Amino acid sequence: MAADHNNDHRVGFRPVRDEVDETLSIEGDFPQWLSGTLLRNGPGTWHAGRQPLNHWFDGFAMLRRFRIDGGDGEVAYRNRFLDSGAYTYAREHGELGYREFATDPPTGPLGRLGRLRRLRSPNFTDNACVDVCRVGDRYLATTESPLVTEIDPRSLESGRRFEFGGFADTYTVHPHYDFDRGELVGYGTSFGGSESGYTLYSIPDGTEDVSVIGEVESDPPGYVHSFALTPNYIVLAEPPFVPSRRRLLTGSSVIDGYEWQPERGSRFHVVDRESGDVLARHRVAPFFCFHHINAFEREREGGGDSDDGVGGQGEIVLDLAAFEDASVTEALSLRRLVSAEPSPPAAELRRYCLPAPGSSRRGVESETLYPGHVELPAIDYANRNTHDYRYAYGVSNRERPPESFQNQLVKVDVRERDAVTWDESYAYPGEPVFVPAPDRGDDADGRNEDDGVILSVTLDAGAERSFLLVLDAATFQERARAWCPHPIPFGFHGQFYADGEERPTRSMA
Numbered sequence: 088m089a090a091d092h093n094n095d096h097r098v099g100f101r102p103v104r105d106e107v108d109e110t111l112s113i114e115g116d117f118p119q120w121l122s123g124t125l126l127r128n129g130p131g132t133w134h135a136g137r138q139p140l141n142h143w144f145d146g147f148a149m150l151r152r153f154r155i156d157g158g159d160g161e162v163a164y165r166n167r168f169l170d171s172g173a174y175t176y177a178r179e180h181g182e183l184g185y186r187e188f189a190t191d192p193p194t195g196p197l198g199r200l201g202r203l204r205r206l207r208s209p210n211f212t213d214n215a216c217v218d219v220c221r222v223g224d225r226y227l228a229t230t231e232s233p234l235v236t237e238i239d240p241r242s243l244e245s246g247r248r249f250e251f252g253g254f255a256d257t258y259t260v261h262p263h264y265d266f267d268r269g270e271l272v273g274y275g276t277s278f279g280g281s282e283s284g285y286t287l288y289s290i291p292d293g294t295e296d297v298s299v300i301g302e303v304e305s306d307p308p309g310y311v312h313s314f315a316l317t318p319n320y321i322v323l324a325e326p327p328f329v330p331s332r333r334r335l336l337t338g339s340s341v342i343d344g345y346e347w348q349p350e351r352g353s354r355f356h357v358v359d360r361e362s363g364d365v366l367a368r369h370r371v372a373p374f375f376c377f378h379h380i381n382a383f384e385r386e387r388e389g390g391g392d393s394d395d396g397v398g399g400q401g402e403i404v405l406d407l408a409a410f411e412d413a414s415v416t417e418a419l420s421l422r423r424l425v426s427a428e429p430s431p432p433a434a435e436l437r438r439y440c441l442p443a444p445g446s447s448r449r450g451v452e453s454e455t456l457y458p459g460h461v462e463l464p465a466i467d468y469a470n471r472n473t474h475d476y477r478y479a480y481g482v483s484n485r486e487r488p489p490e491s492f493q494n495q496l497v498k499v500d501v502r503e504r505d506a507v508t509w510d511e512s513y514a515y516p517g518e519p520v521f522v523p524a525p526d527r528g529d530d531a532d533g534r535n536e537d538d539g540v541i542l543s544v545t546l547d548a549g550a551e552r553s554f555l556l557v558l559d560a561a562t563f564q565e566r567a568r569a570w571c572p573h574p575i576p577f578g579f580h581g582q583f584y585a586d587g588e589e590r591p592t593r594s595m596a
């Protein structure tokens with residue numbers, strides 16, 4: 088393949104053939120306090136035997152594990168393909184057996200008839216390639232289909248299927264963990280008829296019991312990839328990217344069945360976490376979003392004297408990575424990405440301010456906090472999620488608009504509207520994960536909020552190897568890197584599990 092001879096982002100779309108388990112060579116010094124496991128997920132190959140897959144999101148899941156022992160200055164790396172039914176079928180039959188995000192199995196003459204039913208009763212894939220999640224004592228590889236798989240966080244061996252919920256057709260891969268209440272909060276989406284919409288759920292610490300918080304009706308529901316959580320509210324930002332009956336008949340995959348209907352606008356559904364009631368719906372100009380960054384409640388300056396952030400002039404502040412439209416889903420197809428200049432659309436860091444329920448304020452305001460590009464965002468999740476905050480991190484691009492695949496990391500000061508970046512020739516960084524330094528004396532003004540490190544699995548396309556990059560989050564300067572034996576294909580999400588953490592916390596939604 089011609090792409091194999093290019094020392095650019097295309098190295099990150101090569102399949103991995105080897106599963107390794109080794110100690111990495113290190114440059115620089117890992118912080119002594121940094122001890123834990125970074126578990127990440129993403130594709131390992133985009134081939135089902137002879138059949139090439141169409142999209143970045145279609146690849147077969149390969150788990151990556153970085154065991155970091157800062158005290159001993161050691162980092163061990165291991166990778167392993169998820170032993171899914173979809174992957175097994177592809178190896179045994181040389182073609183796809185289950186529907187992925189943008190690739191369907193080869194179909195016979197009756198194939199199109201099946202498409203009518205497929206959003207309700209599809210042969211969903213169990214190729215859980217998007218993220219990892221801890222529920223109780225179990226670690227799961229997750230995807231938006233209900234078929235998630237338990238994994239061993241040490242060996243990365245696949246375990247049994249884990250039935251998630253059972254009350255919806257798809258589930259978010261970005262549940263929130265509420266550190267104050269000690270519970271996981273998420274939602275599932277149902278397609279069709281009277282049940283069409285979103286079901287909100289929570290899983291309290293110490294259980295695997297999924298309890299339903301409430302329902303949000305929407306017909307048809309939009310493609311909602313993540314959501315916003317505040318102490319009192321759940322907010323779903325629903326883009327006008329919806330399943331279309333017409334396109335389901337003519338399309339060829341899940342995502343081809345969706346249609347951008349800008350006249351519908353984007354909607355915010357505001358739900359009370361206690362009662363599960365939908366308290367408000369707001370309609371704004373259309374935008375598309377994969378990832379929320381943070382959300383919180385506050386009393387607007389000059390507003391009333393409520394001390395719980397609501398009532399009077401209270402508002403819900405909601406930050407997200409906003410695209411103009413849903414064309415990014417097509418732009419992340421392999422046909423586009425495996426070209427010299429893929430030029431994907433940019434997302435900006437945008438803030439929406441919604442009137443809090445009961446507030447005398449009216450209307451939704453928005454502003455650009457950072458013009459972009461910013462994606463795969465992260466914050467000091469453990470200390471700032473659902474609270475006012477100062478720093479957001481993400482992958483970004485040196486050029487504006489982007490001409491290449493993500494080629495820098497950015498740190499945005501959302502209060503000062505300022506940004507600093509990290510980049511290096513031939514380097515293509517993955518999602519940044521923030522790990523707070525211990526005992527840092529947290530401070531509400533955000534002075535210590537960036538006391539910690541950023542971990543990012545970064546491809547060096549020149550060296551044709553990936554490395555685990557450690558940035559000092561305060562200075563955004565490199566502190567260390569640990570070299571992997573091979574280039575790791577571009578992945579999506581992961582979680583850092585600090586040693587000694589007993590709760591099933593997350594380092595990001």
Ligand SMILES: [Fe+2]
Binds near residue numbers: 312580
């Ligand atoms: Fe995501």
